[in-house]
Amino acid sequence: GAVVSQHPSRVICKSGTSVKIECRSLDFQATTMFWYRQFPKQSLMLMATSNEGSKATYEQGVEKDKFLINHASLTLSTLTVTSAHPEDSSFYICSARAPEGTEAFFGQGTRLTVV
């Protein structure tokens, strides 16, 4: 099946710094990618939809200036958590939709810890 690679798998950063998470589709072109946040023992919360070459669409309640999304190519979307705070600590997961398919494939996830 299609492979989506997410990097890094874990990151620890200091409060006030920014962190970039990458999501790559390795063997297909993904016109649309999604970013989710998962709290402990909870479901996935969709943060934003990332479309190649255009601005991301954010879900209600998600701060677009805090969670910057860039989808500059058909194989790469990035999520930058700016001025991170401890409450931003979470598990972030990306997914990509292959153009010819109907299911999304997920990255391995990134555990972000802000200290």
Place this chain on the structure above:
Amino acid sequence: AQSVAQPEDQVNVAEGNPLTVKCTYSVSGNPYLFWYVQYPNRGLQFLLKYITGDNLVKGSYGFEAEFNKSQTSFHLKKPSALVSDSALYFCAVRDASSGTYKYIFGTGTRLKVLA
């Protein structure tokens, strides 16, 4: 509005016994239905999907699911559970008529297979 319900937070089953993880959904248009599995600190792995056609869908690792339109359900089943099936299972729905590729996830069901 779209929604997915997984009524059980946890399901316990003895190894070798059949297992069922329940899912019901609500969409205004035609549903595309999915099951994903998540292991600790990992992304989601695709198990199976229902798009159209036969109501009984077979997927990875011996799992199957039955689409029941009248009951708006898509329960995940396996005839004989393995200890290695222990994980977190998510049901998801996409409204095929919506023009987006957004997935709505259920809250997840933790499956524990006891040796």
